[in-house]
Amino acid sequence: MKSYKWMTFLLLIALMLGACAGAAPTEDTTGAPDEPAGPFRVAVVMPSAINDLAFSQSMYDALLTVQERMGGEEKMEIVFSESMFVVDDAAAAIRDYASQGFDLVIAHGSQYGSSLQEIAPDFPETAFAWGTTLDTFEDQGITNVFAYEAASDQGGFVNGVLAATLSESGVIGVVGPIETGDAKLYVDGFVAGAQSVNPDIDVNVNWIGSFSDVALSAEAANTHISAGADVLTGTAQMVVGAVGVAEEAGALWFGTQADQSSLAPDIVVANQVYRWEVVLEDVIELVQSGTYGAKSYRINLANGGEEIVFNPGFDLPEDVKTLAEDTIAGIIDGSIVVGGSAAEAQTLPSFEETFRVAVVMPSAINDLAFSQSMYDALVTIQERMGGEEKMEIVFSESMFVVDDAAAAIRDYAASGYDLVIAHGSQYGSSLQEIAPDFPETSFAWGTTVDTFTDQGITNVFAYEAASDEGGYVNGVMAATLSESGVIGVVGPIETGDAKLYVDGFVAGVSSVDPRIDVNVNWIGSFSDVALAAEAANTHLSAGADVLTGTAQMVVGAIGAAEENGALWFGTQSDQSSLAPDIVVANQVYRWEVVLEEILTLISEGKYGGQAFVIDLANGGEEVAFNPGFDLPADVQALAEETIQGIIDGSITIDLGG
Amino acid sequence: MITELVSSTVLIGILASGIRLATPYLYAAIGETFGQRSGVLNLGVEGQMLLGAFAAFYLVFMTGNLVLGLLAALAVGALMGLAMAFVTVNLKAEQGISGIGFYLFGLGMSDLLFQRMLGTVETVSGFSKVNIPFLSDIPVIGEILFRQNLLVYGAFALVPIAWFVLNKTTLGLKIRAVGENPEAADSLGVSVAKVRYFTIILGGMLSGIAGASLSIGLLNVFQQNMTSGLGFIAVALVYFGGWRPWGVLGGALLFSMVNSLQLWIQVLGIPIPSDIAVMMPYVLTILALVVTVSRVRGPSALTKPFGREE
Numbered sequence: 007m008k009s010y011k012w013m014t015f016l017l018l019i020a021l022m023l024g025a026c027a028g029a030a031p032t033e034d035t036t037g038a039p040d041e042p043a044g045p046f047r048v049a050v051v052m053p054s055a056i057n058d059l060a061f062s063q064s065m066y067d068a069l070l071t072v073q074e075r076m077g078g079e080e081k082m083e084i085v086f087s088e089s090m091f092v093v094d095d096a097a098a099a100i101r102d103y104a105s106q107g108f109d110l111v112i113a114h115g116s117q118y119g120s121s122l123q124e125i126a127p128d129f130p131e132t133a134f135a136w137g138t139t140l141d142t143f144e145d146q147g148i149t150n151v152f153a154y155e156a157a158s159d160q161g162g163f164v165n166g167v168l169a170a171t172l173s174e175s176g177v178i179g180v181v182g183p184i185e186t187g188d189a190k191l192y193v194d195g196f197v198a199g200a201q202s203v204n205p206d207i208d209v210n211v212n213w214i215g216s217f218s219d220v221a222l223s224a225e226a227a228n229t230h231i232s233a234g235a236d237v238l239t240g241t242a243q244m245v246v247g248a249v250g251v252a253e254e255a256g257a258l259w260f261g262t263q264a265d266q267s268s269l270a271p272d273i274v275v276a277n278q279v280y281r282w283e284v285v286l287e288d289v290i291e292l293v294q295s296g297t298y299g300a301k302s303y304r305i306n307l308a309n310g311g312e313e314i315v316f317n318p319g320f321d322l323p324e325d326v327k328t329l330a331e332d333t334i335a336g337i338i339d340g341s342i343v344v345g346g347s348a349a350e351a352q353t354l355p356s357f358e359e360t361f362r363v364a365v366v367m368p369s370a371i372n373d374l375a376f377s378q379s380m381y382d383a384l385v386t387i388q389e390r391m392g393g394e395e396k397m398e399i400v401f402s403e404s405m406f407v408v409d410d411a412a413a414a415i416r417d418y419a420a421s422g423y424d425l426v427i428a429h430g431s432q433y434g435s436s437l438q439e440i441a442p443d444f445p446e447t448s449f450a451w452g453t454t455v456d457t458f459t460d461q462g463i464t465n466v467f468a469y470e471a472a473s474d475e476g477g478y479v480n481g482v483m484a485a486t487l488s489e490s491g492v493i494g495v496v497g498p499i500e501t502g503d504a505k506l507y508v509d510g511f512v513a514g515v516s517s518v519d520p521r522i523d524v525n526v527n528w529i530g531s532f533s534d535v536a537l538a539a540e541a542a543n544t545h546l547s548a549g550a551d552v553l554t555g556t557a558q559m560v561v562g563a564i565g566a567a568e569e570n571g572a573l574w575f576g577t578q579s580d581q582s583s584l585a586p587d588i589v590v591a592n593q594v595y596r597w598e599v600v601l602e603e604i605l606t607l608i609s610e611g612k613y614g615g616q617a618f619v620i621d622l623a624n625g626g627e628e629v630a631f632n633p634g635f636d637l638p639a640d641v642q643a644l645a646e647e648t649i650q651g652i653i654d655g656s657i658t659i660d661l662g663g
Numbered sequence: 664m665i666t667e668l669v670s671s672t673v674l675i676g677i678l679a680s681g682i683r684l685a686t687p688y689l690y691a692a693i694g695e696t697f698g699q700r701s702g703v704l705n706l707g708v709e710g711q712m713l714l715g716a717f718a719a720f721y722l723v724f725m726t727g728n729l730v731l732g733l734l735a736a737l738a739v740g741a742l743m744g745l746a747m748a749f750v751t752v753n754l755k756a757e758q759g760i761s762g763i764g765f766y767l768f769g770l771g772m773s774d775l776l777f778q779r780m781l782g783t784v785e786t787v788s789g790f791s792k793v794n795i796p797f798l799s800d801i802p803v804i805g806e807i808l809f810r811q812n813l814l815v816y817g818a819f820a821l822v823p824i825a826w827f828v829l830n831k832t833t834l835g836l837k838i839r840a841v842g843e844n845p846e847a848a849d850s851l852g853v854s855v856a857k858v859r860y861f862t863i864i865l866g867g868m869l870s871g872i873a874g875a876s877l878s879i880g881l882l883n884v885f886q887q888n889m890t891s892g893l894g895f896i897a898v899a900l901v902y903f904g905g906w907r908p909w910g911v912l913g914g915a916l917l918f919s920m921v922n923s924l925q926l927w928i929q930v931l932g933i934p935i936p937s938d939i940a941v942m943m944p945y946v947l948t949i950l951a952l953v954v955t956v957s958r959v960r961g962p963s964a965l966t967k968p969f970g971r972e973e
Binding site: 094369370372373374404494499500525526527528529530531533534535536537539540541543544545547548558559561562564565568569583584585 | 672673675676679680683684687774778779782783784785786877881882883884886887888889890891892893922923926927929930931932936937938940941942
């Protein structure tokens with residue numbers, strides 16, 4: 007009998023572990039590649055469709071061009087897997103192609119890197135290429151991976167110069183997917199170009215948080231146009247929505263990645279087009295001569311990998327075109343230096359070995375709230391440092407049991423991580439015990455300003471958010487938008503970050519109209535979604551027409567608000583995607599600001615002893631307006647004035663009131 | 664300020680909230696009642712709810728079809744119940760421990776599937792409110808009871824059905840016999856294993872619907888660990904209700920009403936610290952438990968595996 011029980015228990019554990027192991031690749035046979043007797047065989051795996059008029063199409067078009075130059079399908083075979091946005095699927099495809107003996111397998115997406123790193127060593131006779139990145143994994147002893155990337159800030163700069171020259175209203179709108187990688191580089195270059203012509207020009211940038219949400223990109227474009235923009239640009243495949251809106255409104259459009267002129271022949275002025283041919287031809291030559299990797303490429307205007315293609319259907323004034331050509335020539339001969347990423351990269355130190363970060367979080371990394379704010383920041387820093395090779399991120403999420411979290415923190419420290427982040431104020435007392443045992447490990451915890459220095463501990467950083475600031479801005483907007491004069495707040499427990507946000511929010515509301523009722527409901531839980539929804543319902547029955555709330559369980563409250571058409575203000579992460587019609591604005595945490603400082607200090611040999619506070623002034627907090635919400639211009643102006651006032655100190659937040 | 668509590672908006676608000684909050688408890692606790700009356704304690708309710716919630720949400724997210732969502736929740740719940748029945752009936756495993764195992768499985772699995780298949784918090788349009796003709800026009804009562812979504816009506820309809828099945832049918836008699844004295848039932852030709860399989864699978868299905876009532880009924884979102892202990896409270900409500908459907912209904916309503924009362928207390932600014940307000944439903948439930956349960960005896964064979972003496 008007894009042994010039966012144990013068997014069952016073990017069976018269960020096995021069942022659970024089996025479930026967690028998930029979709030491990032099963033196929034592990036090292037296929038012997040064919041001898042290059044037939045055509046040169048290329049396979050490419052892409053995150054979007056081959057006709058996306060953007061990133062994927064740029065590669066597919068280049069392949070077709072090379073195929074034609076080589077002499078057609080008999081000389082070069084092309085197969086592709088498109089819309090591989092699930093990285094696991096892409097990894098399976100990459101492995102399949104390699105085992106089928108393709109000569110060159112292209113992983114066209116920086117997100118495929120870690121999969122490729124596992125796959126490439128199994129197929130030493132196959133050449134791989136991936137981008138956009140400059141990392142060929144050569145320092146891990148992998149010699150069969152080529153890397154490629156685009157200096158997209160260069161074409162961005164040229165587009166920006168043109169845009170600023172053509173804009174009559176002095177307002178330009180940009181629609182981007184996620185503030186990272188190729189997209190960020192392009193936008194930075196564009197902004198720099200526009201400002202080089204007219205430093206006072208308004209370039210409004212809207213990151214919509216998605217590569218595929220065409221509707222949201224259209225809405226972002228609409229927002230720009232309502233804000234007075236007469237010239238727009240944007241990057242990634244979802245911008246087709248924005249182009250349509252620009253066309254309807256008669257605003258000008260600048261494209262990038264592929265030639266988008268066909269989409270709206272009347273309004274597209276010019277496009278930065280990627281010519282990956284430059285990379286492919288060299289790669290194919292090397293592969294045929296027996297070199298399978300370990301070389302990286304960067305296409306730019308000088309090497310012909312980037313080209314500014316003017317739309318023949320658009321009547322561009324001669325002098326503007328001349329200016330564009332001068333700018334291109336200037337970038338090529340080096341007389342114009344496009345800043346952008348270079349300045350930013352300097353703020354991050356470089357480490358000789360991969361910098362290893364572990365983070366322990368109380369909820370899920372995609373909670374649209376506290377944990378996600380830290381995870382997103384880590385990923386951004388990782389991208390800027392140069393990908394997974396430069397910085398490793400591991401995490402333990404949903405560590406709501408403090409004991410488990412403490413065990414995880416100790417484990418990470420013992421396995422030699424450079425920085426261990428305890429992302430939750432509840433982990434403090436555990437950390438205080440653990441940190442002294444690992445004097446060579448740097449720890450960070452928040453939200454708090456206590457680094458335990460007075461207990462003689464020197465290897466703990468602390469971080470906190472001045473969440474009352476964004477709360478105040480949200481409160482000002484909420485009070486202005488509320489018609490019923492009743493506003494509801496849903497919070498977890500009346501302490502720490504949540505209390506600070508709510509106090510700031512209440513102060514913001516009463517600065518506009520002290521007669522407004524702000525009802526606050528602390529539900530006593532960070533996770534009870536159903537109770538959060540019911541708290542929101544309670545506010546709504548009590549007459550509230552505007553709601554806000556903090557912590558991860560508020561997704562329930564947002565749903566209730568949406569159902570009843572009440573407005574919502576978010577905090578911690580950008581919650582616009584959850585209810586695009588009713589989310590007005592979000593206070594978003596940018597922990598990058600803190601992480602940059604911590605990394606710099608660690609590189610100088612300091613492991614702790616300093617506390618950081620993010621706020622609106624240092625860019626660690628940002629008020630992100632929902633592009634899908636039609637915010638009256640005067641309210642947005644008021645919000646921006648409030649932000650400015652908090653930054654320059656002319657507004658002080660009275661938390662007592 | 665206390666007087667504000669008795670205004671009609673507030674009273675209606677409290678009662679209507681309470682009805683909604685009680686919905687997932689009712690499904691899960693009625694399902695658990697069947698299991699416990701046949702002698703099986705299922706602590707995996709929470710895990711079954713999470714998987715049911717995810718399955719329903721995912722199907723509705725992909726297809727927009729609410730019926731498919733419900734069927735998915737039922738199927739997933741039934742599968743979980745089947746596994747639980749195998750472990751507790753055939754392998755005679757300790758019920759508490761294996762229930763916790765199933766809870767952890769459901770928690771981890773639903774999170775894994777959520778991360779892999781959705782990746783981020785999404786929304787769907789789930790069951791919308793259905794105003795029942797005539798009844799919904801009755802002042803006060805109509806607003807509280809008859810302007811809810813279908814899954815809420817279903818939860819309340821389940822109570823008399825469960826009562827009838829347990830007390831007025833042969834099946835109910837068999838279930839109770841197996842829970843009180845499985846040896847006697849067995850000697851009279853009732854298959855203990857069959858009856859327990861039936862109740863555990865039924866319980867799993869109802870737990871699945873309990874999850875779906877959140878993810879495609881009341882909230883229309885799925886979030887990792889969104890039930891946050893609801894399933895365990897449902898198990899406690901079975902004890903609270905003295906293993907009787909009407910008792911379970913009373914417990915669920917009491918707990919939910921006090922919960923919605925404390926929400927209103929905070930909104931109206933009645934000066935009670937929020938921590939105390941949040942404790943109220945739990946404290947009151949414990950008090951009520953102390954007063955009522957001491958008189959009621961649970962099924963004698965609860966948590967005892969059955970095997971014929973060979």
